[in-house]
Amino acid sequence: MTTDDNATLTPADRPYWMGVLARAPAAALETAWAGVAPGPAWHLLRAPECGLVMVQGRAGGNGQPFNLGEMTATRCSVQLADGTVGHGYVAGRDRRKAELAALFDALLQGPAGPGLMASLIAPLAAQAAAARTETSRAAAATRVDFLGLVRSR
Amino acid sequence: MYVALKGGEQAIDNAHAWLAEERRGDPSVPALSATQIAGQLGLAVDRVMAEGALHDRELAALAIRQARGDLIEAIFLVRAYRTTLPRFGTAQPVDTAAMALQRRVSATFKDIPGGQILGPTFDYTHRLLDFAAAADPSPAPRAAEPLPAAMPRVLDLMGAEGLIETPPAAAGDAVADLTREPLDFPAGRDLRLQALARGDEGFLLALGYSTQRGYGSTHPFAGEIRIGTVAVEFVPPELGFAVALGDIDLTECEMVNQFKGSAMAPPQFTRGYGLVFGHGERKAMAMALVDRALRAAELGETVKGPAQDVEFVLSHCDNVQATGFVEHLKLPHYVDFQSELELVRRLRRAAAATLAAEREAAE
Structure with missing residues (x-):
């Protein structure tokens, strides 16, 4: 990751924050948007649109690709007054969430980026990681301990 | 003979109104929400997503409710819905x-x-009906480490x-x-x-x-x-x-x-x-x-x-293909059947005439 301007995040960070925004609860993005003051001037380049993305698997997990089935997804593109374009691509059919994801994607590319990274993206990523860890701990509790059986004989 | 079939509109409307009433069930019992289906009948939702070839829990849950729990009907609904959406493209193969x-x-x-x-497996359960299952379970244990x-x-x-x-x-x-x-x-x-x-x-x-x-x-x-x-x-x-x-x-x-x-x-x-x-x-x-x-x-x-x-x-x-072809048999086939009926009658007449001719020849 390289940066020639300490005031902004680098393009390399963009897939990361877009992924975090896509996985975030819509309500969390709505709350965060309400907290953006003053709200920037922006307009829609592409209104929120629901569609499909084909999901692929691979034979044997790592062989020939095949089409598994589609998933719903929603996309939206916005432009800020300074010309910055933001894109939102999120699973599901929540148009408002795609719009908010696009708005934050635009803001994150500008001078507000580092601040938003700390105040929005980092906590959202931490929440997602915590949920993942919680599920993983439940799974780990169902691990079969064969050694215990052998010792008890 | 060609028979123009019209009519039945009122019967169809009334049948669908009754279907809606049956779907809802006893009005004194609270209605099921799609969220309840998505959360509590998760494996039915999963099956509809898999065979409907469309991953969207809310849609699958909605389809199951509309189909009165008939999963093939729900899969049909989901397949029909997907045709209304544009495809953005293809994702990278999942890892x-x-x-x-x-x-x-x-x-x-x-x-x-x-x-x-x-x-969370059914394996090793005793497959005994649990009449107390309505009660909320205590949280499952969590290991210290993921x-x-x-x-x-x-x-x-x-x-x-x-x-x-x-x-x-x-x-x-x-x-x-x-x-x-x-x-x-x-x-x-x-x-x-x-x-x-x-x-x-x-x-x-x-x-x-x-x-x-x-x-x-x-x-x-x-x-x-x-x-x-x-x-x-x-x-x-x-x-x-x-x-x-x-x-x-x-x-x-x-x-x-x-x-x-x-x-x-x-x-x-x-x-x-x-x-x-x-x-x-x-x-x-x-x-x-x-x-x-x-x-x-x-x-x-x-x-x-x-x-x-x-x-x-x-x-x-x-x-969906199978049910379409099997179930189309219940739709009116009056004309097809009429022609088959005519054919069987003609064959029977021919067979009877052949038999009579053979008997005559033998006598």
């Missing part, structure tokens, strides 16, 4: 080795890195020894897509796996079972079953880099099958593969059995069971 696991078991190796993880970040696929470990075939790499060709091109033969493995992934669970279960009972036996072992969450990454053309759209639940099954070897390949184990949306272990296992059976010709085995017959399996595994 199941990086799956955030809820369950992972192997019937071939006891000691696998990361261990045998049972997950699972290791990396849990390699079991068969990848075996592949290192050369005892098992490595899946042929991508052919480089375009991936076949049943939703764009009608089914055609010969069908490559990509097309077969797509058809099986959206195929009817009951049909594939019976076919998989038939291979175990000797109709194209493949001596299978469940090499690995894993259930969990994977990221779906998509490259929007306007961005040119991959972004995660979100995470989806998948069930993957790899069957390991004995193979005596051929002129082309040494004796080794071969593989059958199953992958489905959601939690669908029975379906994934059946799919893996049938996938392997369908490779008979490729591996130089004699095709002697229905499960090994590509055309038979792929032409009949789709339950």
Whole structure:
């Protein structure tokens, strides 16, 4: 990751924050948007649109690709007054969430980026990681301990 | 005789009004919400997503409610809905080795890195009806530590020894897509796996079972079953880099099958593969059995069971197609039947006349 301007995040960070925004609860993005003051001037380049993305698997997990089935997804593109374009691509059919994801994607590319990274993206990523860890701990509790059986004989 | 059929509009309207009333059930009982179905009938939702070939929990739950719990009808609704949406493109193939696991078991190796993880399974339950199940359960135990970040696929470990075939790499060709091109033969493995992934669970279960009972036996072992969450990454053309759209639940099954070897390949184990949306272990296992059976010709085995017959399996595994053709029989066939009736009458008259003529000749 390289940066020639300490005031902004680098393009390399963009897939990361877009992924975090896509996985975030819509309500969390709505709350965060309400907290953006003053709200920037922006307009829609592409209104929120629901569609499909084909999901692929691979034979044997790592062989020939095949089409598994589609998933719903929603996309939206916005432009800020300074010309910055933001894109939102999120699973599901929540148009408002795609719009908010696009708005934050635009803001994150500008001078507000580092601040938003700390105040929005980092906590959202931490929440997602915590949920993942919680599920993983439940799974780990169902691990079969064969050694215990052998010792008890 | 051509009979113009009109009418019945009022009867149809009234039938649908009654259907809506039946769907709702006793109005003194609270109505089911789609959220309740998505949360509490999760495996029904998963089946509708898998066979509807559309991953969207809310839509599947809505479809199940509208279909009064008739899952094939719900799958039909979902398939119809998807035709109304544009396709943005194709995601990158999911990486199941990086799956955030809820369950992972192997019937071939006891000691696998990361261990045998049972997950939320029906296995080892006593199948006794639990009349107290309405009560909220206490939270399931949590281990102090999560699972290791990396849990390699079991068969990848075996592949290192050369005892098992490595899946042929991508052919480089375009991936076949049943939703764009009608089914055609010969069908490559990509097309077969797509058809099986959206195929009817009951049909594939019976076919998989038939291979175990000797109709194209493949001596299978469940090499690995894993259930969990994977990221779906998509490259929007306007961005040119991959972004995660979100995470989806998948069930993957790899069957390991004995193979005596051929002129082309040494004796080794071969593989059958199953992958489905959601939690669908029975379906994934059946799919893996049938996938392997369908490779008979490729591996130089004699095709002697229905499960090994590509055309038979792929032409009949789709339950929306099957139900369409079977159920169309109940629609008015008055004219067709009238002509058959005329034909049978004529044949009977001819047969009677022939018989009479023969008797006359014999006398």
